């Protein structure tokens with residue numbers, strides 16, 4: 001039997017949406033801690049959300065090039081995962097993993113064939129890789145842009161590296177993504193929103209239903 005698909009809903013900001021995400025059957029929830037994101041959650045609110053998620057759904061705090069004090073502050077809240085979504089090097093990922101004592105997802109931007117060659121360098125230092133669309137130059141943030149990328153680039157990927165797929169997925173495209181790319185998991189933010197930062201329980205349900213049906 002195939003491994004179950006891991007579904008992560010990213011950019012949850014409220015208790016109500018956390019409950020809707022759990023009820024819809026997601027495996028992981030992502031909380032953004034990045035002030036330039038429309039999904040930003042303060043440290044105080046993160047504490048409540050992580051504690052409400054504990055033992056019910058895996059929680060992941062998304063950080064962009066964090067300094068050591070930010071990593072320590074977030075790790076102290078006890079999330080299951082920290083996702084690094086900035087230009088962190090393999091060496092920096094390794095040191096954050098050691099310092100935080102939390103499992104690490106490293107997000108990597110894919111825009112061309114050369115980007116795929118960088119994935120191997122992170123396979124040993126991160127617990128999981130998340131492949132996302134490369135943001136356009138000058139973008140205000142490195143993720144959560146609703147942009148997809150050319151999945152055929154991943155034909156060159158070393159398939160022994162487990163990875164999650166993200167970037168512009170929606171309830172309408174997720175089944176094709178799962179069937180074509182065969183990732184271990186998928187991640188979505190904009191595709192289950194009605195406006196930047198405003199999640200829709202109905203779109204979350206549809207996304208999860210369509211993804212599960214494609215496995």
Ligand SMILES: O=C(O)c1ccccc1NCC(=O)[C@H](O)[C@H](O)COP(=O)(O)O
Pocket residue numbers: 010011030032034037038039062064085132141142143144145146147148166167168169187188189190191
């Ligand atoms: O969501 C954000 O605002 C964000 C900002 C800065 C770094 C990462 C961010 N999101 C991380 C995610 O894991 C998103 O789910 C992923 O980039 C896919 O987003 P989308 O294309 O909108 O589904």
